[in-house]
Amino acid sequence: MLEAKLNEAAILKRLLDAVKELVTDANFECNEEGINLQAMDNSHVALVAVKLESTGFKRYRCDRPMPLGVNINSLTKVLKCAKDDDICTLKAADDGDILNLTYEARNSDRIAEYDMKLMDIDSDQLGIPDTEYDARVTMPASEFSRIVRDLSQLGESVRIEVSKEGVRFASDGEAANGSVLLKQSEGIGATASGKIKAPAKEESDGEEPGPEDEEDDEEGGSKKKVKKEKVKKEDGDAGDEEDVEMNGDAEEDEEFKGRSDNEDEEDEEEQENKKRKKKASTSKNGKPSKKAKRSLDDDPPNAVRIEMNQHVTLTFSLKYLVNFSKSATLADKVQLMMSNDVPLLVSYEFGQGYIRYYLAPKIGDD
Structure with a gap:
């Protein structure tokens, strides 16, 4: 049986708003550690990964791993019936076909209850292989939203370039061209870095890494099975496509x-x-x-931090980045992880977990 009680329904509402344009149907994989969602869009160009940790719930119980297959648009409609500050409880029985949602108002005795039919969705939990990135940009989520929204008025693609000068977003349209350069904020420190890993939730000292952070253990003999999911690399010309492996599993930060x-x-x-x-x-x-590795909260709210091992220039679809930027309602900062010829990782971390997007770069000239 699953029972998950959230202090505020707003978290679920914002998460669903952030993924509903990309994913139609998806499985919420529930286990004792929390609730996970991993799904790709229909074109296999973008992947979204969501994690809600069990410790972030007011009450959480999951007797055994179970999938909740839902239609994202239908669940969004049901969640719209809740106020942002309502206490939201999700319940589902083992092998049941109904998801029960209960909304408790904080300032009244009002309790609303909804039952939603679950779907049988045949999909595997995707394993995202480890990768090392050449550049990481940490910036205000609102600034990222503004940049991609503004440039989407000019063209369909944006070129993101990370160099010693800073990070530049440029779009070339039929009628006009535009670019935005962000330099690293003063007082941040050196921009050079060693190996750049995907962001990971901070672990307290002495705490073992979670399943997401496990690596092959040569001494113990344990080995994590990783399923590689491939996405299509977009091309300016229809029909000319390449496969790119989705990379970027989280790895525990150095203690x-x-x-x-x-x-x-x-x-x-x-x-x-x-x-x-x-x-x-x-x-x-x-x-x-x-x-220790600095967390996102160590820098001032409007700071821009750039870590770079080498010059990186990649081109992406603005339509997808605009969709990703909707997660700015969940977190104040966003991390962009880039390497040449591998998918871009856009990561938003909030108190209870994270939402991450992986987007394959375009090839060819638009």
């Missing part, structure tokens, strides 16, 4: 480990305070400790 010293004569509370302070600055031998 930060620092220690403090000379604490023997301090009481327990002072020791803990000192540990926390020194953990952020120095290691046991007094040398600066290796810095």
Whole structure:
């Protein structure tokens, strides 16, 4: 049996609004760790991945893994019956064909209940292989929305170029051309970086990585089976297509480990305070400790951060990027992960999970 209680129905409503233009029918895969959705659009050019972690629910129970096959438009209509601040509860019985949604109003005794028929959708949970990216751009989600919306008025495609100068979005239309250059914000630090991995939810120290973060373990002999899903690379000329593997599984960020010293004569509370302070600055031998990866919340709200290993230039369909930008209602910041000849990863992370989009680049000249 599944029972998932959300403090606010707004989260589900915004998620559905963000994917309904891309996906018609999809399975919400439920297990003890949370609810996942992975689906591709009909043209196999874009893939969307959603995760709602069980810890983000007010109450969560899932006795065994189970799929909830739903029509996205139908579920959107049912969710429109809820106010944004209503407490929303999802219930489904094992092997049942009904999804029950209950909305409890916060300021009244009103309780609304809806039953929605589930569908039998034959689809596999997609495994997204690991990949390393050449560039990562972290920017305000509202700015990204504005750029793709403005450039979509000029043309159908946008060229995204990441260089030492900054990140440039350019579109060439029949009547006009336009480009927007964003430079890295002052005080962010060096733009060069080592291996750039897909964003991962932060793990607390000592916590084991979740299933998404597991890799092949040569010593233990365990191995994660990964199914590679292929998407078609768009071409300016119809009929000329290539296959591109979707890449970009999340990998656990490097943990930060620092220690403090000379604490023997301090009481327990002072020791803990000192540990926390020194953990952020120095290691046991007094040398600066290796810095942990910065989270999206470390930078100022309107900051632009650019990490780059090499120059990257790719062209994408603006229609898809405009659809992706609807997720700005869920998160204040967006990450763009790019490498030449591999799909773009657009990632929005919010308190309860994330929504990520993968988009194959265009080839040829439009």
